Amino acid sequence: MTTESVTGALKRARSGVGNAGSGRPPSNRERRRRVTHSRAFVFFVLPSLILLVLLNLYPVIYAGLQSLRNGDLLSAGNFVGLNNYIAMVQTPAFWHAALFTVVFTLVGVFGSWAIGLALALLLRTRIPAGGLFKVLLLLPWVVPVVVSATSWNWLVATPQSPLPILAEALGLGNVLFLANPLLAQVTVCVFKVWISFPFMMMMMSSALASVDVNVYEASKVDGATAFQTFGRITLPMISRSTYISWILMTIFCVNDFPSIFLLTGGGPVNSTQTLVVLAYSTVFQNFQTGPGVAIAFMMTIVLVIIATLLYRQIRKVNIE
Amino acid sequence: MASQSTGSSFSRRGFLGIAGGVAATAALAACSTGGGSGGSAKGIKFWNMPWGGTEFNPLDKKITLAYAPKSGLGAATYQEIQWANFTQTFSSAVASNTGPAVSSGGGTQAFQFANQGKIAYADNLLDSWKKNGIYDDFFDGLVDTMKTDKGYAAVPYNLDVRISWYNKTLLSEAGVEPPTDWDSYRNVCAALKKNGVYGFGLGSGAGSFTGSHILAAFMINNGGGLFNADKKPDCVTPENIEAMQFILDLVKSGYSDPAAATYTSANVQAQWKAKKFGFGWDGAGLAAGAVGDVAGDLVVGSPLTSPSGKKGGLYFPNNIMMYKNTPSQASSEAFLTYYYQNMKDLWTKKTGIGLPPLKSIADTPEFKADPNNVKIIEEWQPIFKTWAAPGGDGLFYNIANTVDGTAPMITFAQSILGGSTTAKSALTTLQTSMEGLMK
Numbered sequence: 001m002t003t004e005s006v007t008g009a010l011k012r013a014r015s016g017v018g019n020a021g022s023g024r025p026p027s028n029r030e031r032r033r034r035v036t037h038s039r040a041f042v043f044f045v046l047p048s049l050i051l052l053v054l055l056n057l058y059p060v061i062y063a064g065l066q067s068l069r070n071g072d073l074l075s076a077g078n079f080v081g082l083n084n085y086i087a088m089v090q091t092p093a094f095w096h097a098a099l100f101t102v103v104f105t106l107v108g109v110f111g112s113w114a115i116g117l118a119l120a121l122l123l124r125t126r127i128p129a130g131g132l133f134k135v136l137l138l139l140p141w142v143v144p145v146v147v148s149a150t151s152w153n154w155l156v157a158t159p160q161s162p163l164p165i166l167a168e169a170l171g172l173g174n175v176l177f178l179a180n181p182l183l184a185q186v187t188v189c190v191f192k193v194w195i196s197f198p199f200m201m202m203m204m205s206s207a208l209a210s211v212d213v214n215v216y217e218a219s220k221v222d223g224a225t226a227f228q229t230f231g232r233i234t235l236p237m238i239s240r241s242t243y244i245s246w247i248l249m250t251i252f253c254v255n256d257f258p259s260i261f262l263l264t265g266g267g268p269v270n271s272t273q274t275l276v277v278l279a280y281s282t283v284f285q286n287f288q289t290g291p292g293v294a295i296a297f298m299m300t301i302v303l304v305i306i307a308t309l310l311y312r313q314i315r316k317v318n319i320e
Numbered sequence: 321m322a323s324q325s326t327g328s329s330f331s332r333r334g335f336l337g338i339a340g341g342v343a344a345t346a347a348l349a350a351c352s353t354g355g356g357s358g359g360s361a362k363g364i365k366f367w368n369m370p371w372g373g374t375e376f377n378p379l380d381k382k383i384t385l386a387y388a389p390k391s392g393l394g395a396a397t398y399q400e401i402q403w404a405n406f407t408q409t410f411s412s413a414v415a416s417n418t419g420p421a422v423s424s425g426g427g428t429q430a431f432q433f434a435n436q437g438k439i440a441y442a443d444n445l446l447d448s449w450k451k452n453g454i455y456d457d458f459f460d461g462l463v464d465t466m467k468t469d470k471g472y473a474a475v476p477y478n479l480d481v482r483i484s485w486y487n488k489t490l491l492s493e494a495g496v497e498p499p500t501d502w503d504s505y506r507n508v509c510a511a512l513k514k515n516g517v518y519g520f521g522l523g524s525g526a527g528s529f530t531g532s533h534i535l536a537a538f539m540i541n542n543g544g545g546l547f548n549a550d551k552k553p554d555c556v557t558p559e560n561i562e563a564m565q566f567i568l569d570l571v572k573s574g575y576s577d578p579a580a581a582t583y584t585s586a587n588v589q590a591q592w593k594a595k596k597f598g599f600g601w602d603g604a605g606l607a608a609g610a611v612g613d614v615a616g617d618l619v620v621g622s623p624l625t626s627p628s629g630k631k632g633g634l635y636f637p638n639n640i641m642m643y644k645n646t647p648s649q650a651s652s653e654a655f656l657t658y659y660y661q662n663m664k665d666l667w668t669k670k671t672g673i674g675l676p677p678l679k680s681i682a683d684t685p686e687f688k689a690d691p692n693n694v695k696i697i698e699e700w701q702p703i704f705k706t707w708a709a710p711g712g713d714g715l716f717y718n719i720a721n722t723v724d725g726t727a728p729m730i731t732f733a734q735s736i737l738g739g740s741t742t743a744k745s746a747l748t749t750l751q752t753s754m755e756g757l758m759k
Contacts, residue, residue: 157579265730285727
């Protein structure tokens, strides 16, 4: 059997029209049965489809139309075409927010992945009270972000907070974790890594659990070092889960509003403002619905592109 | 079979019968006048915000539901509206004509809805109040803050004020008297700094707009402000530059907490509680907040005299508005008249609501029992101005878009409190941003 015919048969089998049996064309009765099945299928799916359209598509279309108008929260406003999009990309605030969104996302994704993977590898080894550690390590992810952000604010906000006192005791002077623009950026990035690494740890733990132990034993027999094992076996074997976790964490980071808004509100002087915070303040503080929704749409487009690229990477991994 | 039996018991005919019955019942219910109010006019909906502590809304509801309308007028129903997403709550309700007949809300909400043609102007109501004494009971000039070109968009309800506070013990330890003008204020800050205490205490962090309010208050104190008589932004004026230069001097001299730009309200209260703030700027409720043992040491300061020789401060006259979408305008007005004649308990029973708009309430022994209240009413209330200063008194539509909790105002405040800008540069940026937000 050629590759083409195997692929074709598999495709037919997946779509439920396989004729791997006798190979003869379906009879009229068979055809009628299939049509009835198809109809039944459509009738069963239709309610969910309608609900899905109403719940997802309608708001998206409505928001899309809003982004083309100059309204506010109280009125729809007039049609202005793509003016909101053009106006937004011409403001320095947009590009500053876009740049910080990229930084925040890169640090959030790869910082949490590195820590999550390291902990997942560590927890594979037999350590006392490993289960308890796993539960405790999950806490930053489990605790509501409002509580986490408030706790971090208490830890760093004023010179009398625990961390500034510690920094002063270490001879670092009066460290303004939230008031200094650069330190505020570092603080929100570290906070994001802190609340996200448990998710990565879980993803990586499950990926590592699926790797066949025999592969490691074989590599050991072949004399591979620990570094070689990690780089040439572990990472490639968990690459599919890694890409999936990167896609998810990228979406989480780009759309993360509460972490930043609760910790710094986007300040000081917009230094920690990401695109989602800028979109919020544009709509709900400045009452500019059109430009705010335009920002959100541009974010969505970029996210879709990133997700598509990473998804292609996953498919490539599957083929390999 | 059981399954067949079940199936036949809920036939299509049966289903239609039940559906018809339900529809008929609903139609009859809709046609009925309902309960005890049979025969009376349709009730009006009053929506109020949680203006005070947990005891505010129950008492407010009690006052509302005790309203007994005259024949032909509707009774009032009560709905508490949370501050979270309140703009969306009101805008969607008003747009779908399911909103209230009477409500409070954001301080500039009435002017936004008036711009949309949704507000029933209060001119007739105020005329009637001139006859029954309520109009003259308002503090002088207060009603004028509600006046627009088309009429009075609302009636004043409670006053949110920005004033100075000091810790009398910390000032005493520093060996200084409370300041009376900008120079003496600078001296107080210097004396407090020697004891490791900040004299320019405030915050402008996440969710805290007080910092930007105080900066605007200093401009107004110096005879400046953000809008001219044409209701257009006019930020880069000599008065404003002088005021912001004064603040920048305080910041650069170390009289302001270097982290103040990102302080939330909770952080500010923590600094008062930790005795790190000896003098600062906040709302009237500071001493009642989470400031711990220092509450008893906190005293309202007197308004400062600016280099221009003027005094002034910023306040936000929160208000109650009436909507065109009402079962009866006469019912809305009659209810509000009743409400203003009976709302005194909201202040005398200390529910935590802002300062009263009526002199008669401010004159009650219960209200006067707090000397800080008395000081605010006697010394601050006469010099307060709105966001519209120096161009005018009346609030207007663009205030909500440009300065009232907007991103440019927060950025402006944080840049000044960060100290890494000049007065003229920061004001010029603010001017440009405000012009961009004007409609």
